[in-house]
Amino acid sequence: MVDLHTHSRFSDGTLTPEALAAACAELRLSAAVLTDHDTADGYARFEAAAASHGIRTLTGMEISADVPGHTVHLLAYGFDPANGPLREALDKVRKGRETRQAEILSKLAMNGCRITPEDVRREGGDTGVPGRPHIAAALVRKGFARDRQDAFRRFLARGALAYAERFRLSLEAYIRLVRGAGGVVVLAHPFQTLFTNEELRGFVKDLTGYGLTGIEVYYPGHDAPRRDFLHQLSRENHLIETGGSDFHGDNKPGLSVGTGYNGTLHVPDACFENLAVACAAARNATEGT
Ligand code: AMP
Ligand code: ZN
Ligand code: FE
Numbered sequence: 001m002v003d004l005h006t007h008s009r010f011s012d013g014t015l016t017p018e019a020l021a022a023a024c025a026e027l028r029l030s031a032a033v034l035t036d037h038d039t040a041d042g043y044a045r046f047e048a049a050a051a052s053h054g055i056r057t058l059t060g061m062e063i064s065a066d067v068p069g070h071t072v073h074l075l076a077y078g079f080d081p082a083n084g085p086l087r088e089a090l091d092k093v094r095k096g097r098e099t100r101q102a103e104i105l106s107k108l109a110m111n112g113c114r115i116t117p118e119d120v121r122r123e124g125g126d127t128g129v130p131g132r133p134h135i136a137a138a139l140v141r142k143g144f145a146r147d148r149q150d151a152f153r154r155f156l157a158r159g160a161l162a163y164a165e166r167f168r169l170s171l172e173a174y175i176r177l178v179r180g181a182g183g184v185v186v187l188a189h190p191f192q193t194l195f196t197n198e199e200l201r202g203f204v205k206d207l208t209g210y211g212l213t214g215i216e217v218y219y220p221g222h223d224a225p226r227r228d229f230l231h232q233l234s235r236e237n238h239l240i241e242t243g244g245s246d247f248h249g250d251n252k253p254g255l256s257v258g259t260g261y262n263g264t265l266h267v268p269d270a271c272f273e274n275l276a277v278a279c280a281a282a283r284n285a286t287e288g289t
């Protein structure tokens with residue numbers, strides 16, 4: 001069993017990379033990848049800890065692409081984190097998060113909820129990747145929301161009182177950057193896009209044209225019909241299949257790394273093997289140019 005989609009304190013997860021690697025070891029995962037939002041800064045620590053437990057890994061990261069009206073998350077794997085153009089683009093994305101945070105806090109203040117940047121930092125938003133989950137935690141702590149769901153529903157979700165957009169890279173730009181850095185791109189949790197199945201079929205075909213390598217077939221909540229549909233899309237487009245829990249520690253209560261909700265997730269070892277092969281091929285292709 002493997003887990004190719006996890007978050008640490010380097011973005012909006014609550015575990016350190018070391019604690020995450022220990023949790024993976026506890027479940028006897030053979031491979032695991034840290035895929036924090038917009039950063040691979042946790043990689044070196046995760047890699048060292050994973051190696052000490054005999055767990056294989058690759059570089060990883062998750063970003064949300066700019067597709068108006070839809071939630072499109074892409075996972076990048078096997079890229080060189082020191083690649084210049086990729087680093088520059090990620091810096092710009094992270095600056096966009098800071099700008100958005102200031103905007104959200106000012107909208108919250110207008111609605112009588114005074115939260116300071118320090119309050120957000122205290123919730124783990126000190127990672128360079130301040131996210132809405134950190135602001136949600138601050139709203140709960142200050143008594144402005146009952147729980148995180150409530151904070152999102154009333155203030156932070158799209159269309160809610162304090163919602164603000166942030167800078168996002170286009171799909172094409174992001175895929176080009178990751179491939180230029182020797183990595184591959186996978187479409188994360190495809191059903192969260194809110195496309196219908198037929199729209200999804202067209203969307204995956206377009207992404208494949210831009211250089212997509214895989215689809216996240218195994219994911220918490222994907223029942224057999226959903227998995228079968230994604231198997232189909234993978235076959236049609238000659239894409240590899242990946243999977244992961246999207247573990248966030250206490251920011252997603254009840255969700256275990258590796259096994260998902262109530263032990264319902266099982267990502268086959270072959271997913272890591274095929275991903276590692278695709279990453280090696282991508283790296284060779286960049287080195288050859
Ligand atoms: P950000 O990247 O900072 O915009 O935050 C996005 C993250 O917020 C997602 O990865 C989810 O973990 C979380 N999130 C988004 N919408 C909701 C929601 N309605 N309820 C709870 N968490 C949410
Ligand atoms: Zn997250
Ligand atoms: Fe995601």
Ligand code: FE
Pocket residue numbers: 005007062246
């Ligand atoms: Fe995620």
